[in-house]
Amino acid sequence: MRTWSRKNSLGGVKIRSEMDAREASVLRSLVSSVLSLLEDRAAAAPQDDLAELTGLRTGNSDAPTDATLARLLPNFYRAEADREGTAAQGANMNAALRSLHEPEIIDAKLAAGSVILQTVPPEGGKVSLTPEQADAWLAGLNDVRLALGTTIGIDADTPDELEPDDPRAPHLDVYHWLTWMQDSLVQVLVP
Template sequence: MEGWTRKNGHVQTDLSQQEAAVIRGLVGQIKDMLTARAEEAPTDELAELTGIRTGPTTAPEDPVLARLLPDFYRRDPITGETDEERADAAGAMRSLHEPALLEAKTGAAQLVLETCPPLGGRVKLTWEQADGWLSALNDVRLALGTALDVDEDMPDELPEDDLRREHLGVYQWLTWVQDSLVTALTA
């Protein structure tokens, strides 16, 4: 991949078969995780009558999912206090808003899967589709960064005996893909 370019009202790039497989595989995994979380939503008779969907009131236990679906109110890591006065407010907000967040995230992932050719080749996106790609790529980077424990102090290269070494290269490549797409959109 040489980077995204802007042309005639769209952005485009060419992906090798391996690059397309990496993007499709990682985005597919994120979509599967988010779909499984959506299926955990409690059944609510009132929601069924009103059409207002509700989700779980507690954050996911899995650190990757927790990073993708953070609390709607921030908690102080030391005191546990939230931005909200009532302790149950974060759960109520999660229950009300997580279904829409899951729908948006799985929709962006599905868009990538539909527009990224399985065998590689040209990817040509409208601005709206490019926004979906940015969202899905960001989710993959957040998930991978959480799994790899990426932080600002992590070196660009890890020792050869570090099991995260190869995955860090993928994380860095995805960062470049995302940055290239942002640059093409804002040029």
């Protein structure tokens, strides 16, 4: 992939780059996997009679048990460890907030990932984004990085390079590529 560039044209600002077919395939596959996880989570939301009457959508009140989904959809509130009774209060608050806001959060994540899928040529090639699409790319790339990082166990102690025989090594290279792509896009968007 080439570094992102910013071009002013008669049609407005365009953010451009180019990907080869392999890069496009990897990115499309990763984004599709994340979208599938989120769609499954949204489909698993309980049906609420009150929501049907009022038109207010509700989501799951329980936190995801899957580590990747838990990273993409973290709790809203953390209880203070030194205060008595805050764990139960925090659980109740998280359940209520999750039920109210998770559908919108999932919708935003699905929309961002969809923009990536719509703008990455399946066979590779030129990518041209509006600033709004570039913002969606940043959000979508962040979700893919979070999902991949959780899946392969990246944390603060993970070295920049792994031993070649480590099964996570190729995935870490992809993680670094996604990080570079996201950082390059940020650099172009910041005037």
